[in-house]
Amino acid sequence: MRKTALRFGFALAVLTFAQPSLGYDGPVEKKTFALPSYTTVGGRTIKDVKIGWESYGKLNEARSNAILITHFFSGNSHAAGKYKPEEKVAGYWDPIIGAGKPIDTDKYFVISSDTLVNLNTKSPTTVTTGPASINPDTGKPYGMSFPVVGIRDFVNVQKALLDSLGIKKLHAVVGASMGALQAMEWAAGYPDMVERVVPVIGDAETNAWLIGWLNVWAAPIMLDPNWNNGDYYGRPEPTRGLAEALKIVSLHAQGTEWANKTFARKWAEEGKNPLDGFANKYLIEATLEKGAAARAAASDANSFLYLVKANQLFIADNGGSLEEIAKKIKARMLLLPGVGDHIFPPANSQRVRDAMKAAGKDVEYAEIDGPNGHLNGVIHIAKQGEAIRAFLAK
């Protein structure tokens, strides 16, 4: 029981949810894509941009079989497979990506890239450029002087990566959560390049409700005196504030059913009744706190703030309304919201579906069931695996 609880608590932390790989595609290699310079949507130039990427399967001669996988807020490009066969945990969507799986690497060249300002700056398998990177002009970390970037910037850097591989059409873009926002940005921003799009647990814009919650996620970092306006590199870092921020995300991304079935009103420690003092906690509290602290040790606080900003800024292709966004999109769309999602509730995907239908576009919709709310889109993606397979074959 305790172990299960902890494992779930680490949901976003270590992504232990993915099932063991069924098909074997050989070890995965993390590669680095470098751009000498990139100019942001906001008009700022970043030198020496580097992002990591992985691929599974082979690009065909016509270069027409590429599927781009875009990752979620706290994730990176490790979507499938293992770096070494002896690893216990595979990439987060391994149940649907691989030989014979719904995103079939025997047919498709699947490519997945780290975003700019990726959270996992201390992970050896993440390559990113962001506030924790050294500014070549000063020789010091950017901190909060790094340019504000948005989802379109993530997409533009991905496009440069695809350009470098000679890929001019995408068979599909598939992503969960912030990955769905990137997928939607691809479909609306580069409509002639994207044939299919699968936004999983996402939306076409960040609404006011979520803008407010993203503010709540970020605030603890700025409350931590170690944050020091983002100038903390080489000093004690705002680890407490970052852990608190990650705790909020972990809970928000989970499901009510998960919480109540896993923890009920259990105490964190036997014999330590929460009635007897503030040090005595409930199991769900202790589990969330432990998971978040572990996660914070591998993450960068400023990068968290930049990711919050990027998500707040999101509206697909800077479209004025959902109707205008829908008009721009040429891709067939498969929307996959998660049941009980508190971040991007199914109603959000239903609005996108309705706008697409109203614009005469080809759109399908199905829900991913499970007790894990938003994370249903990561943990239980295989439940819609066959829907994804069929959609990709159309």
Added chain:
Amino acid sequence: MRKTALRFGFALAVLTFAQPSLGYDGPVEKKTFALPSYTTVGGRTIKDVKIGWESYGKLNEARSNAILITHFFSGNSHAAGKYKPEEKVAGYWDPIIGAGKPIDTDKYFVISSDTLVNLNTKSPTTVTTGPASINPDTGKPYGMSFPVVGIRDFVNVQKALLDSLGIKKLHAVVGASMGALQAMEWAAGYPDMVERVVPVIGDAETNAWLIGWLNVWAAPIMLDPNWNNGDYYGRPEPTRGLAEALKIVSLHAQGTEWANKTFARKWAEEGKNPLDGFANKYLIEATLEKGAAARAAASDANSFLYLVKANQLFIADNGGSLEEIAKKIKARMLLLPGVGDHIFPPANSQRVRDAMKAAGKDVEYAEIDGPNGHLNGVIHIAKQGEAIRAFLAK
């Protein structure tokens, strides 16, 4: 538009939502109830306990017409009427309490009391005993040495107040949110004393999901270095942490529809595009922050932590299961959840209804519609005013 937005943002802050009083019952007086000593459920003794209370209407000779109103997390006993006729804002449930209104003060003696560890320690119309009070044994504020108290302790002190007035039966207990928890505690803990109970936007226990969220609410206070383990009286107070905590509560208590219709993706200031830097915010962020800062100035951080603890500890009459709780209750029950409530969703009240029905108890259920989520139970209570009137007459 801006004004409306701000007014909504201050929802929990100043309770400006109540409509002007229709009936006139004369000015309301804040009275003080004092207990020389009170022993908590946890077995600790608090000396010189004082709480404020108000009443509307007259107690009949049989002392059989009393209705107790219990307040929500950030509220106090000012449920109806005005202290002075010239005041602009009446008590929070004024639309349903007064002469001729659903809780009719021509018929009922309506009594409302401040809780222990009330949040509004700096409000001149709140009387409470809690961590900000002077410990008579030391002559200094208790801080975190104040005993942990729970919803049952709030109820027990209310019972002592009712005892002092010779009230042995309650025609009804009616409360919203934390007030609903007190109402449920009354019904399960003192079943022979409560004839009717109206839990509005509440539950019979705090589930794991909400225990986790209450932890999230509290955390920013402890991140603020001014908190100093609760020892801040007479020094700079943890106002930033407290404001952040109140900001989370304000958003959590609101509705998705409210946020999206009121703010959409509007910027806080014209010409200041959030893309251009971290100082440039969206309107919903600025509104929540402004409201929370104003609210923090009148509140006490330690009291917030004690209220969080009291809410986490809640399970009606320490009942083992919902079935056992339902068995204990003798009161007729009218459950009134709010549509789109993110704190106590209607599903929680439906569980209580089903358990009451299974136990063969008399239970009614209706939802309070509106765009304001949890706050529908405060702002839009009048929508179920006639249901309340009819229920009280049964």
